[in-house]
Amino acid sequence: MAQLEPSPAKPVATLDEVARVAGVSRATVSRVVNGSTKVSADVRRTVEKAIDRLGYVPNRAARSLVTRKSDSIAVVITEPASRLFNDPFFPRLVRGISAALSVRDLQLVLLMPNDEVDEQRTVRYLTAGHVDGVILVSLHGNDPLPDQLAKRRIPAVVLGRPPRGVDIDYVDADNRDGGRRATAHLVERGRRRIATITGPRDMVAGVDRLAGYRDALADAGIPVDDGLIATGDFTQAGGEAAMERLLADCPDLDAVFCASDLMAVAALGVLQAAGRRVPDEVAVVGYDDSPIATTTRPELTSVRQPIEEMGREMVHLLAGGIEQNGRVPRHIVLATELIARASSAGRAMP
Amino acid sequence: MAQLEPSPAKPVATLDEVARVAGVSRATVSRVVNGSTKVSADVRRTVEKAIDRLGYVPNRAARSLVTRKSDSIAVVITEPASRLFNDPFFPRLVRGISAALSVRDLQLVLLMPNDEVDEQRTVRYLTAGHVDGVILVSLHGNDPLPDQLAKRRIPAVVLGRPPRGVDIDYVDADNRDGGRRATAHLVERGRRRIATITGPRDMVAGVDRLAGYRDALADAGIPVDDGLIATGDFTQAGGEAAMERLLADCPDLDAVFCASDLMAVAALGVLQAAGRRVPDEVAVVGYDDSPIATTTRPELTSVRQPIEEMGREMVHLLAGGIEQNGRVPRHIVLATELIARASSAGRAMP
DNA sequence: CCGGAACGTGAGAGCGCTCTCACGAGTGGC
């Protein structure tokens, strides 16, 4: 007798109802909703009033069914927890992406596969054409995803220059120039025995930043001393080990450029524990300009990437790829900025 | 003549095609796809082979149209950038949510409204019934969203106990108990003049953590000295100001419980700048156990919240709310954990 | 004054799926 089942949600009106109320055909309402110009002004007004009155909102599923577009794009983040959780890179990036999508009235479907099973689910989901495009964050070197997407002709954009000759749209920060700026800054500050703690040698970002380091030294006419180059892995632990090695092998170093802030923090700790004053004896520069850069004493000079902008650019690129599917891949490389703080303050100011 | 337009994407098979290949009706294929038991074993096998051969994947839009469910839920993050970007809380939370949704084969639609316009778009999107449920992260006190969702009968779960008597499902960490644990830990370590830097007084989490502080002092029979309570705002700047005030007013303090790690880092800096040795003279405890807790010297004792688990629990709760819409609201409060590090090491060990 | 272009509108098909209902073939009890 009583109504026991959960009361039905979603009391939204349909096109048909709007049409009836406005006294026009479904087609006309559809035209109004989709902003067609071929509707007379007063009919448009009548329809709009009806839409307002009924609180009509188009049913995305129905629209999607006929247009064969979902008006949503997927953001795939396949990043090990360590990176994901240790700096606010991803929130920023996603925020940039989200803002740009919102303007275009596209939905953001977030995928964060955790394991093999998840990953397969993700591939199936993407290749099934449930989204109009895909943004790939943190692609692994041998990730088959780009190829699979290309085969299905699903537009995709990746973050960061892909390692192999993967032919795909990408957005990257200018890591090489960033490394160059950081190192040049140290040179300007009068440093001559400049060490570096690199990222992993199999990651493009790490390799590029190191290349920038070499560039800057070459520009300054300072010969590269391989003893001053230590390989890290972007993490604190790796940075610590590398700094200890450097200090032992090259006790005369007067500056360190670290390819991540996390490693810079570690280096700072090791230097201070060894009794080296920063920046007086040794200057330190990090990379990423993450929030921890301002929590250290002294605060950390760092290279800032335009993260939000990278997100926005990925969306622009993707939108272009959706519109003209199959066009030649484009690449966008954004400039970085050096944020000078106390950790590299001059001993020999000009 | 030649095919000039971008080649059509999404060459996916339909139910009909599978049916034709398998020599059965659409209905039967649908039953197989949806795991109905009312299909004989060999027909099922035939159909499955056909599905495999054609690489068939159901069209979500079409399914959605008839079932009136989208199989996706929205996660709404309306957090000021400062919080969002200063600690990896959100990546962790979203990861927990994502993992739990993935198991249930639900899609995660992420919404991060930036401004007023965005916010309205978000409301429209959610109330239009485009998602089966909503997870609200970081609700403002006077946010109309929960009410609007309730009116439309759209299941929702919020993170954190809502301030007013909002009657809604929520998941929270036990902030009060966390504050109690942190303070009790300091008592155990022999501290007696224990100060605290609170969160904003209009945020539930801040108020609760302070209540826990009072609880612990009461348990230990230590009278509360209001001079030892300074109001912060979870940020570094706020923590700095509060610590300076405390140091000026109560130079005899021997410990500080800070309601966030960011404030604890700031307090540490102020204390060290003032020549107080940590932990020998003053012990410091933070809250959140964020990565910066291990970048300070000494490393920071902190209260850890089960962030991923909170995400998972939100999904469980939401799934329940979707299944039995309109049921009485449920609340889940998860325990915290104290992570002891050097910043609160004992001066007076038992 | 008429032919035809331009414009606004409506009718109707159909997107791919689920689900109800009907139906035929087995199965078993009396």
Add this chain to the structure above:
DNA sequence: GCCACTCGTGAGAGCGCTCTCACGTTCCGG
């Protein structure tokens, strides 16, 4: 040997929308 079932399967309607095409007006040039 018949009726009542159960069980597996198919036919067909319809979800809400877009889009093509056809139709009726209006307007203008010749």
